[in-house]
Amino acid sequence: MLLEREAAINTFNNALAESKRAGKVLLLGAEAGMGKTTLLEHMREISKDAYTVYWSGCDPLFTPRPFAPIHDFARQFAPELFPVLNSNDKTAKTASQIILAFFNRLEKFDKPTLLIIEDVHWADNATLDMLQYIVRRISVVPCLLCLSYRVDEVTIEHPFSTVINLVPSAHARRVELTPLSLESVKSLAKGKHSDPEKLHEISSGNPFFISEILATDQQLNKDVPSSVRDAVGARLNSLNNDEKSLLTTLCFIPYSIPLVLIKHLFPQDNQNSLASCLSRKFLNTDIDDEFRFNHELSRLAILSTVPIHIQKQTHANILLAIEALKLTDNLAWLVHHAELALDHVKVLEYAPEAAMQAAKLGAHKEAASYYSKAIKYIEYADSELAAKLYESWAYEAGLTIQTDTSVIDARRTAITLYRALGRKEKVAENLRNLSRLYWYQGQSERAEQLANQAISEFEKLPASSELAMAYSMRSQLDMLNDRTQNAIFWGQKALAIEKQFANPLVRAHALTNVGSALVMHGDASGEALLQESLEVSIENGIHEEAARVYTNYSDYCVRFKLLDKAEEMTTQGIQFDIAHELDAWTYYLVGLQAQLRLEQGRLVNAETIAKGVKSLKNQTVLMQLPSLIVLAKTQLRMGVDECVDNLQEALKNANAINEYQYLVPIHFAFIERAWLFDSPNSVAEHIDLISKIANEVLNTWQIGELITWHKRLGLKIISEEQQQTLYLRAAKPYQLEFDGEFVSAAEHWYSLSMPYHAALAYMQIDESDKFMQKAIDLLEPISAHAALKKLRKLANHRGLHESLSKAKRGPYSKTRQHPAQLTSKEQYVLRLLVTGASNQEIATTMSRSQRTIENHVSSILNKLSVNNRIEVMLRVQNEPWLAD
Secondary structure (H helix, E strand, O other), rough: OOOOHHHHHHHHHHHHHOOOOOOOOEHHHHEOOOOOOHHHHHHHHHHHOOOEEEEEOOOOOOOOOOOHHHHHHHHOOOHHHHHHHHOOOOOOOOOOHHHHHHHHHHHHHOOOOEEEEHHHHHOOOHHHHHHHHHHHHHHOOOOEEEEEEEEOOOOOOOOOHHHHHHHHHEEEEEEOOOOOOOHHHHHHHOOOOOHHHHHHHHOOOOOOHHHHHHOOOOOOOOOOOOOOHHHHHHHHOOHHHHHHHHHHHHHOOOOOEEEHHHHHHHOOHHHHHHHHHOOOEEEEEOOOEEEEEEOOOHHHHHHHOOHHHHHHHHHHHHHHHHHOOOOOOOOHHHHHHHOOOOOOHHHHHHHHHHHHHHHHHHHHHHHHHHHHHHHOOOOHHHHHHHHHHHHHHHHHHHOOOOOOHHHHHHHHHHHHHHHHHHHHHHHHHHHHHHHHHHHHHOOOOHHHHHHHHHHHHHOOOOOHHHHHHHHHHHHHHHHHOOOOOHHHHHHHHHHHHHHHHOOOHHHHHHHHHHHHHHHHHOOOOOHHHHHHHHHHHHOHHHHHHHHHHHHHHHHHHHOOOHHHHHHHHHHHHHHHHHHHOHHHHHHHHHHHHHHHHOOOOHHHHHHHHHHHHHOOOOOOHHHHHHHHHHHHHHHHHOOOOOHHHHHHHHHHHHHOOOEEEEEEEEHHHHHHHHHHOHHHHHOOOHHHHHHHHHHHHHHHHHHHHHHHHHHHHHOOOHHHHHHHHOOOOOHHHHHHHHHOOOOHHHHHHHOOOOOOHHHHHOOOOOOOHHHHHHHEEEEHHHHHHHHHHHHHHHHHHHOOOHHHOOOOOOOOHHHHHOOOOOOOOHHHHHHHHHHOOOHHHHHHOOOOHHHHHHHHHHHHHOOOOOHHHHHHHHHHHHOOHOOO
């Protein structure tokens, strides 16, 4: 009997019905004992005729098995996944390939499906990564994915909270079970307990607590047990010795227990004891003859009654039984029992093996956890093993946590041990990795020192891929610090060695460094190298390197005003990053797309995108900064008051990161503001700073901007000699304006699809209402209100204001305002499309023909530069402002 669960059942039924059209996620949360499993069993029973039901769960192991639920699902409906999951198999795949293979299997469900994963608060990180991938794409999977979890365990810091936040709101349904009321407790206690009010008080309305207390079958005149532990203990005392022994052994096993293991632990006749524990609802079983406790609270309550010294010996006995039965495929079990048995020999044997298996599957957090377990017994390891453990833990931890001092210390310890062992190649390899750790911490000088030391050590050894990677690391550091020739030198050395020792990662990494160094220096020959790196990366599945190419290539195209190519690269890059779950790269690139919109004069679009990125949670300052700078500059040109706060915040963050690629644009923004608001005396420090780095750092476009603002503001900060020197290196439209060829400059800007810059050139022409009107015609459609205000002030000063068109009022076309330039009808179709609605359903909703809707959908696909509905949904989920 399910009391007070009608609303939960209705929500569940509605979600099941909705999932026939577009997949849904049902988040079932409650405190322990509230009846999550009972509700799920009820829903399985009432839906099994109309839906296919698959069920899995997560175990409370200290370090769970990577992809544990997929192992269960493979057994139930996808045996072809077993080779993919087996890290010892030649067909074993990386985590991303496993997730993709599983998702592809889900897409092939041929009837409505209910997919249940219980206790996700215990999920391994690989499973959580899988869920992040699936929930973002749930709308295209024909199923209801139900995830149950304990709300009191899933705090904001819990990794599952990230999964919850990623579920698209349109496809999320939530159920939270609450305690039973006094009336329901009275109903349950009727005829079984004399004091339901006290029962309600003690249990706080928790159904499990109530059932345990009532199950003690106490006389009405006895006191109610003071806690659930007492209630479970009272039930346990009602069993015979064989039944007690069975349960007090099995409570040490927090995973599904194979029948063969129970028989080994209890070789005498155990059928009666097992049957009794099942009938009394201590245990339950499944069709595979695997057993587990009916409720985790029961297992923990029994476990808490066992003395510590017996716990240690029992774990040792279970470990020996698993080994004897050769149930060693699941290394998580072995490590769990070895650790709790305090068996250092077995921990040092099994934990590194489990770590390597997890790493092969891409479960790097689990790998780091396993290595840390082995390191607890480092005093029992020989020097070779100890060095390997420190090195391996540092690598895995460095992929999954911030590179704090513990990771650096582990690398340094490994270096010391390898030096003592005379392992020069390992010393050099760890020095290179240590260099990267310091670079991540922002200690560039120390990073370069270590990179040079790694190269020195490698050069004492025969040439290898490791030496090539050390050279490429050196190249990357130089490229990031605008040392172009050094970056090219080291990158080419890496490529030369890579020809002898083929390694796709080394080749792609070095090509990206050299190509980026060339193009950022204005040498277009680097484009071919970036394109080659992209091809190598995609062909070999080196996803992060491909993302780096898309980002650097897009950045270059925007900086050098190759706006058509920038449009192509940002769009392709965003699609690639979204498809491969590279969120950090995605939003950085979206920030560059906002900068592209700013250059194109699409100010409303730029503001929408930049605001969207700025509002996203869990971003670093670095990830947000490109968008913040664009937002500040866009609002400056639009005359939005909050631009001042955003300018100050962007300057503060750029100073903190202290890289010229961020400092230069924000200082230029302050200079532009001084011109727009006629305060030239406020910009001396900004122009002075940029002038000091002009020769070494600025590209031709930035040099042109420097001398142009200097002239527009009538400043004397730069000498005429320096101005002339910089003029010779400036981009063509800036040279034209500097020479007074304002019309030619404006036409040049317009040919580059940069109307704002064209308008500013026209504004420099004195005594001509014709060109002032042209500037107005360019500025009004893009909402550049600050520049318009400046223009009309200039016109009034020149006596031209009477002949100019009057200022327009009201908003501009919504088509112009949408980031992808969708029409209002296309925006409405898009909002329906992302709910999973078919063309026919959209046509019915909008009272239009299906052919009309097909045309709208085709136009949406084209404007979003995507191939199908799935990609549309992914873009909207990552860029929600597209459907606003």
